Amino acid sequence: MARAATTTDAFNAIAEPRRREILDLLLGGERSVNELAGMLGLAQPQVSKHLRVLREVGLVDARDDGRQRLYRVVGSALKPVHDWVGRYQRTWSERFDELDAVLEELKDEEK
Template identity: 45%
Template structure:
């Protein structure tokens, strides 16, 4: 998981992943959309590939990159464990606030 987050921490690589969300692209297409040189894009894509985030398919003299769904599913599963923790905490806070409101709305004996 560290490799994935480390790869995504770099803004250009995160933008590349966002571009690839819409479908496979060549290095040249990514370079054109991000305003980067092809060597820069290739270097970033290599990092994303090593992190398991993208797959590459050579077609003639071009390389087509696409997102690797399994790595994204692994991230979702990892984040899901934290989501359950947060939801439990929010449920407790909601119950506490409701108890406070009930306590405040009780008529007091004078």
């Protein structure tokens, strides 16, 4: 087999620095494609392509506003990444066990 596709899930989508930049910008609120292109110093088609990848993995959402299309971030699509990485946190954070305990308390309080 040959090289595997790298734009099929959140892990791959955020591996591209430009796409992380786009998401970071969208953290500040909805943006149009041209706005993003301007801020990134990228050509519009490239931005559209990155946005497409991001949309396909559910990391962004779009809404039409006249001639523009406003994109916004959908953070929940990062949950799988967050969960996966979180399993490694205890290997570097000494505070993790303590935090773990606190979280347990939180859960109990919820009930």
